Amino acid sequence: INSLAHYNVNFTQAISHDVNLHEAMLLYPNTTFRRDPVARTSQAQEQFLQLNFHSNPEQTLPGTDITGFVPPVDNQMWNLTSQDLLYDLDANILDEIDLLSLVTEEKFDPMEISQLFEEPDSLNSSHHCNFSLSVCDEEGAIGYSSDPVSPHYDLEGAVGGYYPESNKLCRMHQRNESGFHGDLTFHIVHDHTYHTKPDEIEPTSESFSWPGKSQKVSQYLNDTHRNLSRDEQRAKALHIPFSVDEIVRMPVDSFNSMLSRYYLTDLQVSLIRDIRRRGKNKVAAQNCRKRKLDIILNLEDEVCNLQAKKETLKREQAQCNKAINMMKQKLHDLCHDVFSRLRDGEGRPVDPNLYALQCSHDGTVLIVPKELVTSGHKKEGQKGKKKK
DNA sequence: GTGCCCTGTCATGTA
DNA sequence: TGTACATGACAGGGC
Numbered sequence: 409i410n411s412l413a414h415y416n417v418n419f420t421q422a423i424s425h426d427v428n429l430h431e432a433m434l435l436y437p438n439t440t441f442r443r444d445p446v447a448r449t450s451q452a453q454e455q456f457l458q459l460n461f462h463s464n465p466e467q468t469l470p471g472t473d474i475t476g477f478v479p480p481v482d483n484q485m486w487n488l489t490s491q492d493l494l495y496d497l498d499a500n501i502l503d504e505i506d507l508l509s510l511v512t513e514e515k516f517d518p519m520e521i522s523q524l525f526e527e528p529d530s531l532n533s534s535h536h537c538n539f540s541l542s543v544c545d546e547e548g549a550i551g552y553s554s555d556p557v558s559p560h561y562d563l564e565g566a567v568g569g570y571y572p573e574s575n576k577l578c579r580m581h582q583r584n585e586s587g588f589h590g591d592l593t594f595h596i597v598h599d600h601t602y603h604t605k606p607d608e609i610e611p612t613s614e615s616f617s618w619p620g621k622s623q624k625v626s627q628y629l630n631d632t633h634r635n636l637s638r639d640e641q642r643a644k645a646l647h648i649p650f651s652v653d654e655i656v657r658m659p660v661d662s663f664n665s666m667l668s669r670y671y672l673t674d675l676q677v678s679l680i681r682d683i684r685r686r687g688k689n690k691v692a693a694q695n696c697r698k699r700k701l702d703i704i705l706n707l708e709d710e711v712c713n714l715q716a717k718k719e720t721l722k723r724e725q726a727q728c729n730k731a732i733n734m735m736k737q738k739l740h741d742l743c744h745d746v747f748s749r750l751r752d753g754e755g756r757p758v759d760p761n762l763y764a765l766q767c768s769h770d771g772t773v774l775i776v777p778k779e780l781v782t783s784g785h786k787k788e789g790q791k792g793k794k795k796k
Numbered sequence: 797g798t799g800c801c802c803t804g805t806c807a808t809g810t811a
Numbered sequence: 812t813g814t815a816c817a818t819g820a821c822a823g824g825g826c
Contacts, residue, residue: 637804638804685806686804686805686806689804689806690803690804690805693803693805694804697802697803
């Protein structure tokens with residue numbers, strides 16, 4: 409604040425002259441680039457898609473006189489303004505894209521990146537922002553500045569002072585604990601975490617970090633350490649203002665509406681579409697495998713059932729064979745008993761080797777010479793061996 | 797080191 | 812034509 413007063417900065421000139429891209433974002437009535445992070449995390453997607461329209465356009469349109477947004481020298485007012493103005497005007501998208509290309513490389517080398525961050529030349533050159541206030545952003549800063557007396561305000565990427573080209577010059581700033589850059593006039597800490605859950609952002613005692621290294625690198629390592637999916641890491645690195653889950657589950661209408669309403673770079677749109685495609689396919693693959701497993705299990709059950717049925721049929725067949733053999737034995741015994749009682753006309757026993765018993769259709773039993781029986785059987789057998 | 801299993805991803809086909 | 816879904820094939824990681 410003191411520096412603000414001290415330098416007597418004309419924000420109107422600063423914004424309107426040097427920050428065309430974000431000025432356009434601010435002046436565009438339908439811009440959805442401003443979002444309430446609290447609402448984002450607590451409201452349904454259909455709501456956050458329209459968050460922008462809940463706000464009074466006049467409040468979001470500083471017009472040509474941004475002094476209305478520049479707070480008086482009042483800490484509280486400044487905090488409100490920094491939240492209102494700077495939170496979602498994330499000027500680091502392209503910055504993040506560049507970093508993403510580093511962190512998503514398969515051959516990503518943290519040491520190489522860390523060297524980039526450590527190089528004094530790159531640090532010095534990074535401050536050549538094409539910005540009247542010549543400040544650089546605190547990338548990946550978590551949460552708003554809670555220090556109302558902090559005299560450091562970073563307007564780049566906040567009020568909209570952001571050129572992609574200049575950003576390239578401004579990226580990769582070494583950060584320190586206080587977030588203070590010695591040659592910076594203003595420093596506004598704003599939230600790049602969007603909707604991400606606090607536990608995904610806040611470092612824990614378990615997460616490791618490299619002293620002196622960029623929070624970005626540390627965050628990447630933390631993300632990896634926490635097993636964030638690759639798409640989650642990509643989305644976070646590219647500041648995609650939606651969670652992977654939201655992107656995947658979003659109805660197609662809402663999805664298309666989101667793509668058209670929100671100011672998204674081509675790379676962001678491409679990533680979002682890839683995330684959605686991969687997410688959908690991941691679920692489909694899971695369902696497919698589950699289905700295949702169910703089919704296999706069902707087939708195994710069916711095999712078990714058929715095997716059990718086969719065993720039952722085998723047992724039934726054995727019982728039937730046993731019954732048939734018993735009946736044959738009874739028939740043999742019965743025939744033997746009958747022939748033992750039979751006598752021919754001369755009172756002699758009938759030889760069972762020469763005669764056989766034959767049942768007619770009317771139930772009468774005849775004693776037939778086996779010659780006739782065998783010849784008759786031969787005849788029947790020649791007809792088709794149907795009767796035995 | 798190797799094999800198996802699980803999971804994510806891609807390519808392709810279908811509705 | 813775009814989208815969702817299903818599925819085979821492949822790769823990578825874990826055990």
